[in-house]
Amino acid sequence: MPDSETLTFLNPQEVLEELDIDKQMLAADLGCGAGGWSIPLAKKLTRGRVYAFDVQEEMLSALKSRARLAQVFNIKTFLCDLESEQGTGLKDGSMDLVLVANVLFQAEKKEKILKEAERILKKGGQLLVVDWKKNAPIGPKGKRVSADQVKKIAGELGLDLKKEFEAGDYHYALIFTK
Numbered sequence: 001m002p003d004s005e006t007l008t009f010l011n012p013q014e015v016l017e018e019l020d021i022d023k024q025m026l027a028a029d030l031g032c033g034a035g036g037w038s039i040p041l042a043k044k045l046t047r048g049r050v051y052a053f054d055v056q057e058e059m060l061s062a063l064k065s066r067a068r069l070a071q072v073f074n075i076k077t078f079l080c081d082l083e084s085e086q087g088t089g090l091k092d093g094s095m096d097l098v099l100v101a102n103v104l105f106q107a108e109k110k111e112k113i114l115k116e117a118e119r120i121l122k123k124g125g126q127l128l129v130v131d132w133k134k135n136a137p138i139g140p141k142g143k144r145v146s147a148d149q150v151k152k153i154a155g156e157l158g159l160d161l162k163k164e165f166e167a168g169d170y171h172y173a174l175i176f177t178k
Contacts, residue, residue: 008168008169009168009169009170010102010130010167010168010170010171011167011168012036012037012040012041012101014167015128015130015167015173016037016040016041016044018128018163018165018173018175019097019126019128019175020126021044021045021097022048022096023046023048024045024047024048025045025048025096025097026048026049026051026094026095026096026097027041027045027048027049027051027095027096027099028050028051028052028053028088028090028095028097028098028099028117028120029041029050029051029052029101030053030082030088030098030099030100030103030113030116030117031054031055031082031100031102031103031106031107031113032052032053032054032059032060032063032077033054033059033062033063033102034059034062034063034066035052035062035063035067035075036101037099038050038052038063038067038075039063039066039067039070039075041097041099042072042075043072045074046074048074048096049074049075049076050074050075050076051075051076051078051088051090051095052075052076052077052078053077053078053079053080053082053087053088054077054078054079054080055079055080055081055082056079057079060077060078060079063075063077064077082103082107082112082113082116083108083112083113084112085112086116086119087112087116088116088120090120091120092119092120093119093120093121093122093125094120094122095120095121095122095125096122096125096126097125097126097127097128098117098120098121098126098127099127099128099130100113100114100117100127100128100129100130100131101128101129101130101131102130102131102132102171104129104131104145104150105131105132105140105142105143105144105145106143107143108143110145110149110150110153111153114127114129114153114154114157115157118154118157118159118178121178122178123178124177124178125177125178126162126175126176127154127159127175127176127177128173128174128175129150129154129173129174129176130167130171130173130174131144131145131147131150131171131172132144132170132171133147133170133171133172134146136169136171137170138170139170147164147172147174150174151164151174154174154176159176159177159178160176160177160178161174161176162175162176162177163175
């Protein structure tokens, strides 16, 4: 194992560079937390919008505060349960881009979240999934989902794997297209 000075942790800005982003896109951040991905994405979508979803009101409140401090005003937040049927409430095929970053390891119904991502994605749209590697020595234990498991679920939903890469030393990233 490399020494700790050579290890890299997850950097949302670097990972987002791997996507084909147009500043007018509409994007959904499923399980947005306090905005670690929503804010960097919103900064890229200068003429677009990020719809940020989370199950915890405290996270959405933190995101709103952080966005104000960063002077980012194109994020709209929603409290919802992503594991319920049509949990986002968005229209079918309405998003150019969907992020599911560091969410699946926490979810009981991983398939439901990916099904919702596929449902709201436009034809030709991109889905970015980032999560903890199964064998990462740090991070949450328990319900981690492997990249292979995500690829299997996404394939069953009709999504095509476009790119797979390491997102730092502890996470994997997968980009799918619809």
